[in-house]
Amino acid sequence: MRASERAYRALREEILDGALEPGAALAEVEQANRLGVSRTPVREALARLEADGLATAASARVLQVSALDAASIRSLYELREALEGQASRLAATRREPERFTALRERIADAPALLDAGEEGLRAYYDAVDALDDEIESAAANPMLGAALRSVRLHSARVRRLARHHPERLRAAASEHLLIVDAIVAGDAALAAHATHVHLHLSLRHALASIEARHPDGHRVA
Amino acid sequence: MRASERAYRALREEILDGALEPGAALAEVEQANRLGVSRTPVREALARLEADGLATAASARVLQVSALDAASIRSLYELREALEGQASRLAATRREPERFTALRERIADAPALLDAGEEGLRAYYDAVDALDDEIESAAANPMLGAALRSVRLHSARVRRLARHHPERLRAAASEHLLIVDAIVAGDAALAAHATHVHLHLSLRHALASIEARHPDGHRVA
C-alpha cells in the first residue's frame, strides 16, 4: 500500500479513537518521524484529514485535531439529518425491497448481540454499519454517497465517546428496524421521518453522554 | 499566494469553465509545465480537485476531469435538495430576519438586471450567490457550510452549461424571493419546500438545456 494511504489511515484511526485528542498539534516532521515515512506522504495525509474536517488549521501554519464539543456534535447531526434523511427517502423510492430482506433480520436480531460481550457489541455495530452501507448503495447517488462517507467519519468519532449503553442501543435497533421497514414498504416519507426520529434520539443520548463526561460543555474542545 | 493554491484555482476555473472538458486527462508533469510550477504543488491541487469531485481517478494512475452527464446532474440535484433544503430550514429557524432585508430587495430587483446585458447577468448571479452565502451563514452550521460549498462548485459547472435563458432566470428570481420571504417569516417548512420547488424547476431546465446541446444523453461524459 502507498505510504500516504497508510499515514492517512493511521492518523485517522488515532483521531477517531481519541489517541490524538482534540486540539493536538499535527506537525509534519513529527508525524513523519513517528510513522517512519518522509514528509511528502504525511503532508498528503494531513491535507486529506483537513478536507475530511478531522483536522483544522488553527493558524496559517499549525494544524490541529478538530474539536469535538457539543456545538460541533449538533452541527454534525443537523447535517446527518439532511443527508441520511435524503438517503432513506431515495432508498425507499428505488423500490428494491429484496436488497433489505436479509439485512432486516440481522437488525431484528441485533439486540440479542448486546448480551454477547465485547464481540457482540462489535457485531451489533457491524449490522448497523451494513444497513448504512446498503441504504447508501440503494440510494444510487455517488455524490450523496461521498457526503455520507465523510459524515460517517465524524459519526464514528462521536460513537466512541458515547458507546456502551445497552439500553440506548436496544432502542436504536428498533428505530433502525422502522427505517428498514419503511424503505421496504416504499414509504419514502416514513423512511425520512423515522431517520429524523432516530437521529434526534441519538443526538440526545450523545449530548447527555458528553455532558456526563465533561460537566462543563466547553471543555472538550 | 502559494503555488499550490494558484494551481488549484487555475485548474478549478478551467474545469468549471469547460476549458478542460469532461474526460480530459490531468497529468502532473503536463499541468506543472503548463502552469509553470513543479509537480509538488500540482499534485496537491489535483488531490484537492479529486476530493471536490471535479476530478475522478479513471484508473489507478490516470486522473480525468469528472463527467457531467444527465445522471450526475440528477445526483447533484438530489444532494442539493438535501443540503439546501436543510440550510433554508435552519436559516428560517434561527429567526434573524434583519439579515435578509437588504438582500430581499436585491433579489426583487434582480429581474430588471436581465435587460442590462452581460454585466447585468453577472450582477444577477452575484445577487443569487449572495443569497446562498447569507443562507449558509444564517444556518450557522460549519459542517453543513462545507458541504454546501462543495456542492456549489458543481452547481457552478452546471450553470455554465445552461446559462443565458432570461425567461428561466426571471422565474428563478421569483422562486428565490419566496425562499427569502419564508426564511424572514420564520416558516421553516415553507422555506424548505420552496427550495425544493426551485431546485425541481432548475433541474428540469438544466436537463432540457443539455438535452438540446447533446441530443444523445450520453455524449457529454
Next chain:
DNA sequence: CCCCGCCTTTATGTATACACTCCAGTTCAC
C-alpha cells in the same frame, strides 16, 4: 493472422534539499 509475453517507456510515489516565512526570545532604546 492472431495472441501471448517481454521490454521499453512514461507516469506516479517517495525522499530529500533548499528557500522562505512566521513566531518567539532577546536586547536595546526611550
Next chain:
DNA sequence: GTGAACTGGAGTGTATACATAAAGGCGGGG
C-alpha cells in the same frame, strides 16, 4: 520598566532526483 525592533530558529512550501510500477508497443511463436 516597558515597548519595539532585530535576530535566531523551527516549521512549512517548493523543487528536484530517484525508485517503482503500470501501460503500450514490438517481436516472436503458434
